[in-house]
Amino acid sequence: MTHSKRRGFGITFYILLLLLPIYWLLNMSFKTNQEILSSLTLWPQNFTFHNYAVIFTDPSWYDGYINSMIYVSINVVITLLVSLPAAYAFSRYKFVGDKHLFFWLLSNRMAPPAVFLLPFFQLYSSIGLFDTHIAVALAHCLFNVPLAVWILEGFISGVPREYDEMAYIDGYSFPRFFIKIFIPMIRSGIGVSAFFAFMFSWVELLLARTLTSVDAQPIGAIMTRTVGASGIDWGVLAAAGVLTIIPGLLVVWFVRNHVATGFALGRV
Amino acid sequence: MRKVPNNRAWWLVLPVFILVAFSALIPLMTVVNYSVQDIFGPNAAYFVGTDWFREVLRNESLQASLGRQVVFSTAVLLIEIPLGIGIALLMPTGGKRASLCLILLAIPLLIPWNVVGTIWQIFGRGDIGLFGRFLNEIGINYNYTADPVDAWFTVLLMDVWHWTPLVALLCYSGLRAIPQAFYQAAEIDRASRWAVFRYIQLPRLKSVLVIAVLLRFMDSFMIYTEPFVLTGGGPGSSTTFLSQTLTTMAVGQFDIGRAAAFSLVYFLIVLLVSWLFFTAITYPDRDK
Known part of the structure; x- marks a missing residue:
């Protein structure tokens, strides 16, 4: 005791x-x-409540939160849409170059974002996506997609093959089986992947700041405004910081029962 | 899991392939392209071969930055991995209290990295910060903006605060996966607590520790935002790590050729060390 x-x-x-x-x-x-x-x-x-009032009454402040929310949401949706079929393929099938492809994907998680700063800036500028939410969402796919594929592969490998074969015998087509039967079975895995995609996109600033200037500027870049000629506005800075913690708290609440397995990337 | 050979599975990975090719392969090729050229203007680029690479490898300020980075990442791993295991062992094993612990531990991980910097910037200040003020009150001369040792201490402490929960959560999930029968057997054998840890818990933690070591190494080696907000790399360049050096070079000085060569060397170091860690930790399992 x-x-x-x-x-x-x-x-x-x-x-x-x-x-x-x-x-x-x-x-x-x-x-x-x-x-x-x-x-x-x-x-x-x-x-x-003055510091919070400053943020909630000034569009140039609260737009930062809205921008961050928008690109994070787009990123989560893209990440899940492309990662789910890929993770299924990696878990179930052997195909030409599968191992190489998997390690190549993971190696992108090891790429320092600073390396991609300049090329990203030029790439998105040249195709006219600079300062849009979709540009940041796509850039964040660089590290979120490999991670999501890895996590989902772990969860999917925990589902026995027999389910797939049984659905085949029952006459399900692949897309119908995937959406109707398979996705509900791995929903905790999907929740966890969405959580991680949210988390890493929400906390990243270097790429988000470089790829935006006005219209899609993340809250992290706007926070630097509190440093003015008369010194730092500590109160507003602190309030802005507190408000960035709240979305994370809400999201972790939803996945609280799976967060432990999730942090082990579905591989325990 | 037994896998079925099926090359049509490529259709399922095609979206990922296109997306990652777009967001990784094209930029990487751009970097390679820059690293072998000297660019003066839109139509004035000269092929210079490996000149930039040679210069980057000889550059003393880059070597110093690399040295600091290696020391930092080593310190991070040496502190956070044992501490994380210890915390995971202390955590309640189930029920509402365990859920509460998990959520509270996850909080630092969900804070945007610039806010993490801001939190410690405020917390460590000698005038308005609880931590800095406390140290000064008990007679320790502490000022992270002026003293390199204090700056290093604060950056390390910040990283330990920020990321140890990740290690703890990983280890916690590893510990929960150990069947109760293992502990019962240990009790019958009258195994000491140390023996239980050494021969039951630690071996079972291996797979999560691989992930923890890799993630912590990679992310600490790429650290940018937190020290940039906290110390701005100073005082002097005492807390300037590789990402900040690279960003200054590429965006600040627009020194593209050198920055590109440096980028590739940087990326290769991360890949190589990650591979070494992975092989070293999983090597004993090879024969099984």
Whole structure:
């Protein structure tokens, strides 16, 4: 009993340390700049929603969140649409060059985004996609598609082949079998892949910032505006930061029961 | 799983192939193209062969940046992997408390990387940050914007804060996959806790640890946004890592030929080291 109590204490302590920097951001987002700069207070003395009001009333602020949401959603949809059939093929069939193709896909996950900065900029400019949501969504496919194929392949390999064969005998065509029977069977895998695609697209800034200028600018790029001539607007910066954490929290809530397997990429 | 030979499966992977070819192959070819040319203008490019590569490999500031990168990634792996395993061992084994733990642990992973930088930029400041102020109050002279050692400490701490949960979550899912019978057998044998860890838990964690080591190596080797926001690479160039050096070279100075050659060397290093890790960890399984 004492042993498990000590474990409980250890993990609670770690999680408190983990949350402390986030609490500090939250704390600051409810303070006035004057309070932030004048004294160190552990909770807001003059509680204010002013910093959030600045963001929610100014389109040039909240458009950043909308832009980020749009390209992340497009990315998740594209990623799932192309990865599902590919993962099925890798899991079920042997075909010419399958191993090479799989490793080539994975090697793209190892490519530093900084390497692709300039070519991406030129490629998307030349085909007229610069500063559009679809450009960022496509660019993020570089690391999301390989990861999704890898995760889904793990989940799909956990489904016995006999299901496929039984559906064949029952007269299902391949597309009908895939949509009606197979996809519902691996829905937790799909949820987890969508979660990861969301996560890596949501947190990335280097490519998103380079491929946009005004119309599709992500919130991360807009946040740099808080640095003005009169110094940094700490309160608004903190509020903007807090608001970027919320979508992630909502998404992780939906996949909470699968998140552990998901982080092992469906391979435990 | 037994696989059926079927070349028509190519139709299923074709969309992925086209998409990734578009977003990886074309840009990569562009980079290769740049790396062997000296470009003065739209119609003035000269083939220079391997000149850029030779220059990049001899460039001292790049070597220094590579050195810092290697030290950083090594430190990250040495701290985060054992710490992550330890935390996974501490976590509750099931029920509502386990779900709560998982969600709370996942929070740092879901924060945009520039905000991670911002959080630590604020948290570590000596005037308005809890952490920096606390260190200064207890008599430690701490200032991450002026002192290279403090800057390194803060960048490392930030990365440990940010990514150890990933290792912990991976290990946690690995531990949950161990059948209870293994532990019962260990109890009958009166195995010590260390023996249980060494001979039951650790071997079973191998597959997730491969993923953890690879992901942590790759991502720490490509780190850009967090230290850029936190320290801007400074003081001096003490926390300037490879991605930042490359970005400055390509976008800031528009030094395309050199940046392209550097890009390829960079990519190759990541590929090579990832392959080495993968082979080294999975090598003992080869004969089985």
